Amino acid sequence: EVQLVESGGGLVKPGESLRLSCAYSGFRFGVLWMTWVRQAPGKGLEWVGRIRDKPTRGTTDYAAPVKGRFTISVDESKNTLYLQMSRLNVDDTGIYYCTTYTSGACLLWGQGTLVTVSS
């Protein structure tokens, strides 16, 4: 069974950093692309970024608001996807979901982890 479990969320101050993890099971990285999507409190969904599969060299793309501040990576030995977030600001507050991704669709979603940026 394919499963995604996020962790690492919490309360941080503006300007600080945080690393989110997404433990995946039921598939090998490299078969599917993976993405991070976030949702501010009471708001809609916002794509954060994605990491491609192995045939496309695991390259990454990011949404404009996070480019240069966020980095997506994978540790295949731990079956874990990461989202390293730096220079956080209040607009980064929200639930962060990791998903599997193919043909333009986010197939399977984790339960999400809450990030709160506040002074």
Add this chain to the structure above:
Amino acid sequence: QSALTQPPSASGSPGQSVTISCDGTSNDVGAYNFVSWYQQHPGKAPKLIISEVSKRPSGVPDRFSGSKSGNTASLTVSGLQAEDEADYYCSSYAGNNLVFGGGTKVTVL
């Protein structure tokens, strides 16, 4: 402001149909047949219900159907049931990124 435009709300009585529109541009919805729809119940993670404009993943009832014309995609929920009351989001592949609509709250009257 979301990249794709959805009506904020829609409603219908049990058994009726409701259609939600998703307006994009020639750079996203109009350019690719990679439009998806997601259902999200309060406090839950979103769930994929339509991919590639009109494909239903396994387990999604055939009451849900998708279509596209030009820069506008649509989701139709036929035979509304109480459990269909939720937020619905569209998304579209847009080259090096993925864009979402602002969401539509569907109420079953």
